[in-house]
Amino acid sequence: MAPDPLVRLQAVSKIFPGGIVGLDAVDLDIISGEFITLLGPSGCGKTTSLRVIAGFESPSSGKVLLDGRDITTLRPFDRPVNTVFQDYALFPHMDVAENVGFGLSLRKLSGAEQAKRTGEALDMVGLADKIGARVSELSGG
Ligand SMILES: Nc1ncnc2c1ncn2[C@@H]1O[C@H](COP(=O)(O)OP(=O)(O)OP(=O)(O)O)[C@@H](O)[C@H]1O
Ligand SMILES: [Mg+2]
Structure with a gap:
């Protein structure tokens, strides 16, 4: 039997004001x-699909399920889903460690746990040496 999907979009439609069909x-x-x-042509709904999964857009109809649970009406910060934006992804007033650990601080993890997980995440992407750097000191990618 096929495993249950982690993410499921079920007949999701999004109609924007003016009747523009996003999905x-x-x-x-x-x-x-x-x-x-x-993958698809400009305007086919890629970004809208991601925004619906993240909760930044609510579907006009249909359902979003995460691990079998209906999260269609959950607010973005109540969903265990993360989005890595291409641009504007960093808080300029925080250093690298604070940016990476921000979600953990919202989840009220202990300082030691935040530091541990932040270090692990930076290690994973080869940026451990930038942990105290300012955002303005980083390259774009
Ligand atoms: N906030 C909005 N208000 C009105 N129409 C919107 C809005 N956001 C997206 N759309 C429309 O919904 C459709 C899907 O847009 P979407 O941004 O999801 O496309 P895309 O596949 O990400 O395109 P691209 O490859 O250009 O990034 C397009 O017709 C777009 O103009
Ligand atoms: Mg897009």
Whole structure:
């Protein structure tokens, strides 16, 4: 039997004001550990799909499920989902460690746990030496 999807879009439509169709009954299953790329022409709904999963847009109809749980009406910060934006992803007034650890501080993890996980995340992407750097000192990527 196929595993249950981690993320499921069930007949998700998004109609923007003025009747602009952003998504038209989209079905999408993403299995845990699967690497998915959305590929399609400009305006086909890639960004809108990601925004619906993150909760930045609410569907006009249809459902968003995470691990079998209906999260369609949950606010973005109540969903265990993260978005890495291409631009404007960093808080300029925080250093690298504070930016990386921000979500952990919202979740009220202890300082030691935040420091540990922040260090691990930076290690993973080869940026451990930038831990105290200012955002303005980093390269774009
Ligand atoms: N806030 C909005 N208000 C009105 N229409 C919108 C809004 N956001 C997206 N749309 C429309 O919804 C459709 C899907 O847009 P979306 O941004 O999801 O496309 P995309 O696949 O990400 O395109 P691109 O490859 O250009 O990034 C387009 O017709 C777009 O103009
Ligand atoms: Mg887009």
